[in-house]
Amino acid sequence: KGGQKSFSIPEQLDTSRQYEITFWAKNDTNKTQTDIYKKAITDFQTLYPNITVNLRLYTDYGKIYNDVITNIATDTTPNVCITYPDHIATYLTGNSTVVPLDGLITDPRYGLGGSELLFDSPRQDEIIEQFLEECSLNGQIYALPFMRSTESCYINKTYVEKLGYTLPDTLTWDFIWEVSEAATAKDADGNYLINGQSVMIPFIYKSTDNMMIQMLKQKDAGYASANGEIQLFNDTTTQLLYTIAEHAKSGAFSTFKISSYPANFLNAGQCIFAIDSTAGATWMGTNAPLSDISEEAFVDFETEVMMIPQFDPEHPRMISQGPSVCVFNKKDPQEVLASWLFTQYLLTNEVQIAYSETEGYVPVTSKAQDSPAYQDYLSRCGEDNALHYDVKIKASRLLLDHVDDTFVTPVFNGSASLRSASGQLVEEVTKAVRRKKEVNAAFINDLYDDVASLYHLNESSPASAGKADLGPLPPTAIALLSCLAGAWVLILAYIIRQAMKKLRKT
Amino acid sequence: MKIQLQNLTKKFPNRNKKAQGDVIAVDHFTYEIPDGKLIGLLGPSGCGKSTTLNLICGLEKPTEGQIFFGDRDVTKLPPEHRGVGMVFQNYALYPHLSVKQNILFPLENFKGEQKLSKSEMLERASQAAGLVQIEDLMDRKPSELSGGQQQRVAIARALVKMPHVLLLDEPLSNLDARLRLQTREEIRKIQRATQITTVFVTHDQEEAMSISDEIVVMKQGVVQQIGKPQEVYDDPVNLFVAKFLGTPPINIFHGKVQNGRLTIGKAAVLPVSGIPDQEVWAGVRPEGFLLQEDGPLSCSLNGVEVMGRDISIVSTHPDCENTLIRAIAGSENGVNTASETVRFALKPGKVFLFDKNNGERIREA
Amino acid sequence: MKIQLQNLTKKFPNRNKKAQGDVIAVDHFTYEIPDGKLIGLLGPSGCGKSTTLNLICGLEKPTEGQIFFGDRDVTKLPPEHRGVGMVFQNYALYPHLSVKQNILFPLENFKGEQKLSKSEMLERASQAAGLVQIEDLMDRKPSELSGGQQQRVAIARALVKMPHVLLLDEPLSNLDARLRLQTREEIRKIQRATQITTVFVTHDQEEAMSISDEIVVMKQGVVQQIGKPQEVYDDPVNLFVAKFLGTPPINIFHGKVQNGRLTIGKAAVLPVSGIPDQEVWAGVRPEGFLLQEDGPLSCSLNGVEVMGRDISIVSTHPDCENTLIRAIAGSENGVNTASETVRFALKPGKVFLFDKNNGERIREA
Amino acid sequence: MGVTMDYRQIEKSEKRHRRITHTLVYILLIFWALVVLFPFYWMLLTSVKSYGSYNAERVPAFWPISPTLQNYADAFTTVPLAGYLLNTLIFTLATTAIMLVVITLAAYAFARLSFRGKNIAFTLLLSLMMIPNELVIITNYATVTNLDMRNTFLGLILPSVTSVFYIYLLKENFELVPDELYRAAKADGTSDFKYLWKVMIPICKPTLVTITILKMIECWNSYVWPRLVTDDPSFYLVSNGIQEIRENGFGRENIPAMMAAVVVISVPLILLFLVFRKKIMEGVSRGGTKG
Amino acid sequence: MKNDNSFSGSGKAWLYLLPAFLFLGVFMIYPLIDVFIYSFEEGYNFASQTSFGTGGYNYSYVLHDPYFLQAVKNTFLLVLITVPVSTGLALLISVALSSVKPLRDLFQTIYFLPYVTNTLAVGLVFMVLFKKTAYSDGLVNLLIHWFGGSSVDFIDGPYWAKMTVLCLYTIWVVMPFKILILTSALASVNQNYYRAAQVDGTSKLRIFTRITLPMISPMLFYLVITGFIGAFKAYSDAVALFGTDLNAAGMNTIVGYVYDMLYGSSGGYPSYASAAAILLFAIVLTITCINLLISRKHVHYI
Ligand SMILES: Nc1ncnc2c1ncn2[C@@H]1O[C@H](COP(=O)(O)OP(=O)(O)OP(=O)(O)O)[C@@H](O)[C@H]1O
Numbered sequence A: 001k002g003g004q005k006s007f008s009i010p011e012q013l014d015t016s017r018q019y020e021i022t023f024w025a026k027n028d029t030n031k032t033q034t035d036i037y038k039k040a041i042t043d044f045q046t047l048y049p050n051i052t053v054n055l056r057l058y059t060d061y062g063k064i065y066n067d068v069i070t071n072i073a074t075d076t077t078p079n080v081c082i083t084y085p086d087h088i089a090t091y092l093t094g095n096s097t098v099v100p101l102d103g104l105i106t107d108p109r110y111g112l113g114g115s116e117l118l119f120d121s122p123r124q125d126e127i128i129e130q131f132l133e134e135c136s137l138n139g140q141i142y143a144l145p146f147m148r149s150t151e152s153c154y155i156n157k158t159y160v161e162k163l164g165y166t167l168p169d170t171l172t173w174d175f176i177w178e179v180s181e182a183a184t185a186k187d188a189d190g191n192y193l194i195n196g197q198s199v200m201i202p203f204i205y206k207s208t209d210n211m212m213i214q215m216l217k218q219k220d221a222g223y224a225s226a227n228g229e230i231q232l233f234n235d236t237t238t239q240l241l242y243t244i245a246e247h248a249k250s251g252a253f254s255t256f257k258i259s260s261y262p263a264n265f266l267n268a269g270q271c272i273f274a275i276d277s278t279a280g281a282t283w284m285g286t287n288a289p290l291s292d293i294s295e296e297a298f299v300d301f302e303t304e305v306m307m308i309p310q311f312d313p314e315h316p317r318m319i320s321q322g323p324s325v326c327v328f329n330k331k332d333p334q335e336v337l338a339s340w341l342f343t344q345y346l347l348t349n350e351v352q353i354a355y356s357e358t359e360g361y362v363p364v365t366s367k368a369q370d371s372p373a374y375q376d377y378l379s380r381c382g383e384d385n386a387l388h389y390d391v392k393i394k395a396s397r398l399l400l401d402h403v404d405d406t407f408v409t410p411v412f413n414g415s416a417s418l419r420s421a422s423g424q425l426v427e428e429v430t431k432a433v434r435r436k437k438e439v440n441a442a443f444i445n446d447l448y449d450d451v452a453s454l455y456h457l458n459e460s461s462p463a464s465a466g467k468a469d470l471g472p473l474p475p476t477a478i479a480l481l482s483c484l485a486g487a488w489v490l491i492l493a494y495i496i497r498q499a500m501k502k503l504r505k506t
Numbered sequence B, C: 001m002k003i004q005l006q007n008l009t010k011k012f013p014n015r016n017k018k019a020q021g022d023v024i025a026v027d028h029f030t031y032e033i034p035d036g037k038l039i040g041l042l043g044p045s046g047c048g049k050s051t052t053l054n055l056i057c058g059l060e061k062p063t064e065g066q067i068f069f070g071d072r073d074v075t076k077l078p079p080e081h082r083g084v085g086m087v088f089q090n091y092a093l094y095p096h097l098s099v100k101q102n103i104l105f106p107l108e109n110f111k112g113e114q115k116l117s118k119s120e121m122l123e124r125a126s127q128a129a130g131l132v133q134i135e136d137l138m139d140r141k142p143s144e145l146s147g148g149q150q151q152r153v154a155i156a157r158a159l160v161k162m163p164h165v166l167l168l169d170e171p172l173s174n175l176d177a178r179l180r181l182q183t184r185e186e187i188r189k190i191q192r193a194t195q196i197t198t199v200f201v202t203h204d205q206e207e208a209m210s211i212s213d214e215i216v217v218m219k220q221g222v223v224q225q226i227g228k229p230q231e232v233y234d235d236p237v238n239l240f241v242a243k244f245l246g247t248p249p250i251n252i253f254h255g256k257v258q259n260g261r262l263t264i265g266k267a268a269v270l271p272v273s274g275i276p277d278q279e280v281w282a283g284v285r286p287e288g289f290l291l292q293e294d295g296p297l298s299c300s301l302n303g304v305e306v307m308g309r310d311i312s313i314v315s316t317h318p319d320c321e322n323t324l325i326r327a328i329a330g331s332e333n334g335v336n337t338a339s340e341t342v343r344f345a346l347k348p349g350k351v352f353l354f355d356k357n358n359g360e361r362i363r364e365a
Numbered sequence D: 001m002g003v004t005m006d007y008r009q010i011e012k013s014e015k016r017h018r019r020i021t022h023t024l025v026y027i028l029l030i031f032w033a034l035v036v037l038f039p040f041y042w043m044l045l046t047s048v049k050s051y052g053s054y055n056a057e058r059v060p061a062f063w064p065i066s067p068t069l070q071n072y073a074d075a076f077t078t079v080p081l082a083g084y085l086l087n088t089l090i091f092t093l094a095t096t097a098i099m100l101v102v103i104t105l106a107a108y109a110f111a112r113l114s115f116r117g118k119n120i121a122f123t124l125l126l127s128l129m130m131i132p133n134e135l136v137i138i139t140n141y142a143t144v145t146n147l148d149m150r151n152t153f154l155g156l157i158l159p160s161v162t163s164v165f166y167i168y169l170l171k172e173n174f175e176l177v178p179d180e181l182y183r184a185a186k187a188d189g190t191s192d193f194k195y196l197w198k199v200m201i202p203i204c205k206p207t208l209v210t211i212t213i214l215k216m217i218e219c220w221n222s223y224v225w226p227r228l229v230t231d232d233p234s235f236y237l238v239s240n241g242i243q244e245i246r247e248n249g250f251g252r253e254n255i256p257a258m259m260a261a262v263v264v265i266s267v268p269l270i271l272l273f274l275v276f277r278k279k280i281m282e283g284v285s286r287g288g289t290k291g
Numbered sequence E: 001m002k003n004d005n006s007f008s009g010s011g012k013a014w015l016y017l018l019p020a021f022l023f024l025g026v027f028m029i030y031p032l033i034d035v036f037i038y039s040f041e042e043g044y045n046f047a048s049q050t051s052f053g054t055g056g057y058n059y060s061y062v063l064h065d066p067y068f069l070q071a072v073k074n075t076f077l078l079v080l081i082t083v084p085v086s087t088g089l090a091l092l093i094s095v096a097l098s099s100v101k102p103l104r105d106l107f108q109t110i111y112f113l114p115y116v117t118n119t120l121a122v123g124l125v126f127m128v129l130f131k132k133t134a135y136s137d138g139l140v141n142l143l144i145h146w147f148g149g150s151s152v153d154f155i156d157g158p159y160w161a162k163m164t165v166l167c168l169y170t171i172w173v174v175m176p177f178k179i180l181i182l183t184s185a186l187a188s189v190n191q192n193y194y195r196a197a198q199v200d201g202t203s204k205l206r207i208f209t210r211i212t213l214p215m216i217s218p219m220l221f222y223l224v225i226t227g228f229i230g231a232f233k234a235y236s237d238a239v240a241l242f243g244t245d246l247n248a249a250g251m252n253t254i255v256g257y258v259y260d261m262l263y264g265s266s267g268g269y270p271s272y273a274s275a276a277a278i279l280l281f282a283i284v285l286t287i288t289c290i291n292l293l294i295s296r297k298h299v300h301y302i
């Protein structure tokens, strides 16, 4: 059974030896992010000339996760890696794989804000509490938050108003559904009235995982308990799915997986409500600095950035997400110390601010958030359509202003699957109505079963859960096995006959 | 090097659904091939000649028996170490190599002291090519050669390495008479000069007899007779050997020995001594007939075939096994082709008697 | 069906780096093969015999010239429609089919009225197999046969379909004398009975002469002489033909015609009439020598070879082209092998004179 | 046989027949050529579209409206593609060379030598083909790590130097070489090794060339394993490059850039194939032997 | 002459096989054994490298898993459709190819192209061709419309449509190799046999069935066996078309199932993956054995 020994910090960083540490990072939406990592590494290496950092870039958290799993078995994990807390829960099943950071954080010399540091690191209390909280499992901290974002709704305000609605202060689901339905009206040629184009998907959600999770949270319905008990499949969920199905049927709603990036539709005037991460804000809006689509396709409209729709506008809830950094255990404590130093370095203001400026991210330290540089950045919202692109800064603001309204889902070994499962529910329902299937109780029942087994929700932790009674073999399996057995009987019979023939001959 | 074959036997599994048991291609062949001699291996198609060669050169493992080269048991030695040269019945030229490369191939296998310099090799190769007159074809690929040309390349390839033992499987079958004679004399000359022990398979008994020091006659894997060519021709041990040697073949009559005379039909054709009265096969060589106006053997004349320097008188006789009797005479002999019968006397040394049951030779006392 | 070859020419691209120009395998061959006859195609290895057959059956396209079957031009007809049967020099048996299937193969191609029932096919196949005595081998694969057996399968396969035209490329080269004679007579018999026009390639002039209605002698693609076998033997048009026919070959002497006499060395050996004085090649057939104590031609005796029914007297003469002179005599002739010389007289009909420059025959007036 | 044959008729119908089959054959060939070429055309087409215009395209266009070569320029500038190409070349050549030796020896043993347990060994070998790569890759990764060969060419190369597929293919081809040649070579005093080298390999050269090229292409395109055992960019291969280009541009799948990279990377392979096409297609000539 | 009897026969053969077996042993057999062991360790966990017992539970689990059964079904369908179709089509094309002279080289080159390119890229192209989006029905649907059909969503639509695309794509991908092998096999048939058959008046069709087919049967059989094995190992093709979440798309293959089990969330389920892999191994082994037995009868070695 996996357990993590706490790490004892060496007295002194040994500067006489060269250390090489590997850092697995993810760059998601922006080339400049890579440059920021690289700059951080160069800067760090000038401070600590005996430490070399090798950067390996991934574009997908899942890939990092897969590779880490593979490397745990061969004891060749990276030193530092960007990750989701969900994943750490799995890494922790190994023996002493991930270094618990509590001791390190509080170490007076090499800890956060420690005396021996060659750079200006934040103190523990300068890290936004909620964010640090997300990185703790079973009472221990296993990662440091690196960046945080949330989701926001990017709105084509022009169209909303054209349809005769005004945006409320806080979006509600009902409002969105209503406006979306209204936007599906077509003219005689089959073009949409609202934009005169042949395509209009009023409401597109990028991450359906988040959609379902946030809806449930807003409804205060079950999702999962802190110790990994799954509550996803409940009546509220069913109710929500029915609603989604209804709107998907009328063409008012679609998802990223089924259609494509919400930004592309929004910018082309083919979508009114696009919900995506704030980390994707630079893609959103008429003046988006980054775009997948060509200039000609852009449509002029006023872009509004709002909090995601709520059921209870008084008590908004939104998810907090974003990468964290964890440190892997190595035989040489000096190496671990070097890794820890680099990890800390990622929390310095330079790195934090530079990175958060690339997208609608928010620095995870109050030290950075409150720094004049960052405040200056925020204040210049809309000055230009590049660094100070208003949609992006508005999106960041959204999280800065609502840190207290954010939540995270419980983390346990298998929580990542549960996330995927909740998204899958939405996807499946949407696909089903597109395929003109009836979404009824029976369908929902089957769907729950399918999704549960697809993501192995019934056996979330194979190492701890025992065997389940599986019941009799399904007929297909029986057919398969008997075919195999039959084939071998025939083969053996044939071979024996051949051998007998040969024997008889000689 | 002398070669000893001891009880050499080779069986192949049978495929014929009706027959059973293995095909015995070579059956307890025991023979000591004298050092430096040229041995002719003769026998009807499928009698095991090629198989015997394959056994000697090591391409087939004997089912039974042993082979000695000199005093060394080579039965289990792989062929590449036996130092034999071989011409295959189907040539087996390397299709991807030119004629020259084919001939050079065995030389390039030499190792150690034997190793030749490039120029020596070329020298040897062109010498070998010269023997069989293929100097003009050195750059062609086998597929661009006529059948006879391919065969000549194969001969050159076998000769070029001056092996200890030379095995030739119908090496001349596709050559015209002149080239055949020339090549066979070249082979003979080389063999004499180098004293390479040579086994020469041929279906042409004239060829076998003219160049072999000894001939071996086989039948269905079993050796029938071994001896000097003329001895075997003049003194066959059984009906098979008598029938096998000689073109046109020996003429076989149903005969009887009665009172010291061989009678065919009603006619007493030859006195024989010391043979008890019995039914016999009487074999008469084509040249054993003497055209005689009053000869004892009267046959109905069918015609006369001219074959270059000789004529062959074709006739029939009710007691003759052969459908046609062929008698050879010099072309200066006149035959009245208009007449219906022709009468012969028989030359005693050209008539052999054989047991009617087992075909063994019955000798006069 | 008569076959007409008109100006038939086939060239292959050359590979020899030294020589240039194409290889002319067949050179303006014009000949009308009479209907129902058996033609022997003779010539040294590589003279274009196989190529000629390939042209007739359509496997090679002529570079020039035309081929008629009967009156129809078949030059461009693909081989499968020509209705010919062929034995390939290299047999070309289908390796994946058993002997029986190989023989059945052509029959299974029959279409329309020609189509045979299964039992008829089997009947025909076993008949054909019987002709060449391979009934026992019907279930084997070609790779399990001896060379001669393979060749016999090829013959059976060609005969079984009773083609309009039968082309045989050295069909007997791997058979022993007896089987060879038998098979050749079977082929002759079938040919006579069915009147299939047949072209028979062989290097064995004896074979060619004994079964052909006409023989064609080729040299380097060019036809030298066409005629009845004995005519060609008795009356060769040039030195090449004279040398080519006959085993042992003709003996060629440097001679001179002086005052109506042929002189070899110093000895006047034969009177000739109507030939102006000139240097000549004098060809003497082996049977053209008469052992005579006081014969005009004196040769140094090398030895005597016994060849079954004959003896061959081997000698040398300084003016003879051949290294060895071979004279054939009946084995009853005694030769004193101890003596150093042997003296011959020459038979006039067996001596031919040829122009020293171009090898053309010089005929007596 | 008294069947009269109208040769003119036969010739004529034969000609017509031939013309019809020819037409059909060409229709088939052209059809398949189109099926094969279309995706390539599409790739080329996409590679000259700009990122924006590609994404803006609602209905795929069959003709580039404003072609650009920017993607090709990007392919070489955004990642050190030249260096990757060199790595790939080393990796490909080394792997292919070692593999050729290994599989030739093995195929020869199966095709020509007789030994106890040959059939069993061969069946076992065949059964190894059935192991999916995905399955063994983790253990192999552990092995290579234990041998301390991560981020080395050895680590890249060693696991792919055998291929049961090719041993099998080569063995089949070796078996097509007539037995007579083996016998002839033996009688000529040739050792097995020399026979393999001087006769088998030259005769089966077309197959070997084929295998070489197939293997080179395989190496050139291999991705999963190289990515796993190297995390040092100085050992990256072009396939990593494609992936990088695909993801690097804007974070999202930059399909046109990726297509350009694919085109660039495929060109050497296509050239390779064109150069050796004759050799690959050369039939095994077995002229010199009977039967 | 040196006598080295001791070094003939088996010893020599094994020496030739040594390098191959060495590499295979380390990189194939040893991992296989590893997998075999995993498949009996219940609930093995990669990270902690622990399990909670040994037994057949993994197999039982896998055999109960509807996704596994779906994967088996998909794989079998894929194999049964693509192997015969692609082999037959390749044979047809190769024969057509070798029967013409003009343009042959060009066609040969074209046909080989798919082998050279990155399958991922081509998969994308296929997706573009078949995918139905909010904007367009895709090229193939356009064609279907032309012929009067109604459009089908091949990528996200009904099962048979997805299967069709997968099969088409797989065939497209495997054809170059098969055409290559078959054309060179056809070219290597000794012309003598064709000549003999032609003289015997054999029709083209019969020459093909009685001479050509048996002569190339070893290569044909090679293609069938490797085709079977290859198709059973299909995975990346499906990913190229339907994305990584194949289970959700209902288009998973056995290898895909193994892969998902290995890398799936929650640290993977290596034991289940191993059990599934061993089952796959058993299936393919069985089919290959049957193939081999059949080949003994129908494959002709010369
Ligand atoms: N494909 C080819 N390419 C080049 N030359 C060839 C080719 N085929 C045959 N030849 C040459 O053409 C000439 C005639 O060949 P052909 O096979 O007809 O001879 P042949 O008379 O049958 O001889 P043999 O009795 O030796 O079989 C020979 O010199 C031969 O080398």
Ligand SMILES: Nc1ncnc2c1ncn2[C@@H]1O[C@H](COP(=O)(O)OP(=O)(O)OP(=O)(O)O)[C@@H](O)[C@H]1O
Pocket (backbone or CB within 6 Å): B012, B013, B023, B024, B025, B043, B044, B045, B046, B047, B048, B049, B050, B051, B052, B089, B203, C143, C144, C145, C146, C147, C148, C149, C174
């Ligand atoms: N591989 C084999 N399998 C079965 N039988 C075989 C095999 N090889 C040869 N035989 C048979 O063995 C016998 C002897 O064959 P061999 O080749 O030695 O004959 P041969 O004397 O050379 O005949 P030929 O003069 O026709 O070449 C033949 O009956 C032949 O059919």
Ligand SMILES: [Mg+2]
Pocket (backbone or CB within 6 Å): B049, B050, B051, B089, B169, C146, C147, C148
């Ligand atoms: Mg033989």
Ligand SMILES: [Mg+2]
Pocket (backbone or CB within 6 Å): B146, B147, B148, C049, C050, C051, C089, C169
């Ligand atoms: Mg010939």
